[in-house]
Amino acid sequence: ILNVEQSPQSLHVQEGDSTNFTCSFPSSNFYALHWYRWETAKSPEALFVMTLNGDEKKKGRISATLNTKEGYSYLYIKGSQPEDSATYLCAPKGFNKFYFGSGTKLNVKP
Amino acid sequence: EAGVVQSPRYKIIEKKQPVAFWCNPISGHNTLYWYLQNLGQGPELLIRYENEEAVDDSQLPKDRFSAERLKGVDSTLKIQPAELGDSAVYLCASSLDIRLNTGELFFGEGSRLTVL
Numbered sequence: 001i002l003n004v005e006q007s008p009q010s011l012h013v014q015e016g017d018s019t020n021f022t023c024s025f026p027s028s029n030f031y032a033l034h035w036y037r038w039e040t041a042k043s044p045e046a047l048f049v050m051t052l053n054g055d056e057k058k059k060g061r062i063s064a065t066l067n068t069k070e071g072y073s074y075l076y077i078k079g080s081q082p083e084d085s086a087t088y089l090c091a092p093k094g095f096n097k098f099y100f101g102s103g104t105k106l107n108v109k110p
Numbered sequence: 111e112a113g114v115v116q117s118p119r120y121k122i123i124e125k126k127q128p129v130a131f132w133c134n135p136i137s138g139h140n141t142l143y144w145y146l147q148n149l150g151q152g153p154e155l156l157i158r159y160e161n162e163e164a165v166d167d168s169q170l171p172k173d174r175f176s177a178e179r180l181k182g183v184d185s186t187l188k189i190q191p192a193e194l195g196d197s198a199v200y201l202c203a204s205s206l207d208i209r210l211n212t213g214e215l216f217f218g219e220g221s222r223l224t225v226l
Contacts, residue, residue: 004152032211043114044153044201046214089152091215096208097166098215100145100152 006090006101013080014109020076021104023090027071032093035064035075038103039086047075047088080108112136116202116218124226128190131221135184135204142179143215144187145201153201158208159185189223197225 005024013019023033032051038044048057053068061078077084087103115134123129135142140161145153156175158166161182170177174193179185189196199222203215 006152009150034214036215036217041219043217043219044215045217049212049214051211091152093211097155097158100154102150102152 004092004099004101006104008104010105012107015080015082017080018078019080020074021088023073023101025071025092027068029094030068030092033066033073034091036089037086038089044089082108082110084108114202114204114216114218116221118221119219120222122224123192125194126191129192129223131187131200133185133202133218136216139204139206141205141208142185143203144177147199147201192225194225197223
């Protein structure tokens with residue numbers, strides 16, 4: 001079982017602030033790292049899927065990096081907007097299994 | 111394209127009553143997952159199907175939980191009898207093939223169960 005830790009657990013920022021979250025996981029038995037965004041009353045949706053050490057992905061104001069050797073991934077949001085408010089889940093993938101962290105709950109105040 | 115459909119969205123029952131959740135995955139997705147999400151925690155796998163075969167049910171409490179995926183398409187998760195601690199969100203997800211590392215999970219909106 002992979003022990004996945006996400007920090008912080010929750011975050012309150014003002015509109016326009018930039019923020020970042022961390023996902024830590026054991027570096028052994030690693031196949032891929034997924035990030036999901038889960039808005040209240042909606043279904044979780046994939047943000048990024050990364051597999052290679054040093055991978056960097058970007059989608060609009062949101063980007064993510066991956067370090068498989070030390071076992072962490074960062075998610076950055078530049079200029080947070082109220083619509084970014086959601087829980088962000090990371091899920092490292094081992095052999096045929098995903099291991100979800102408990103998520104970082106982001107609240108962006110207008 | 112239709113996403114993963116789950117029903118019911120909300121269910122309130124008294125303890126010891128049975129409950130069932132239904133999931134229709136995205137067409138063509140071989141792998142179907144049922145996850146349990148407790149408040150403040152990440153989703154935990156209950157069972158994974160490859161087509162109609164349950165290939166990982168190690169975390170499914172088999173004394174009260176059961177699941178089926180007849181014909182390898184939609185799936186039902188049942189709890190009988192329900193206990194207070196079963197109150198949670200039950201998420202269904204599907205993917206093309208678990209063996210594809212880049213294959214993302216597609217989730218339904220979840221079924222929120224409250225046991226009184």
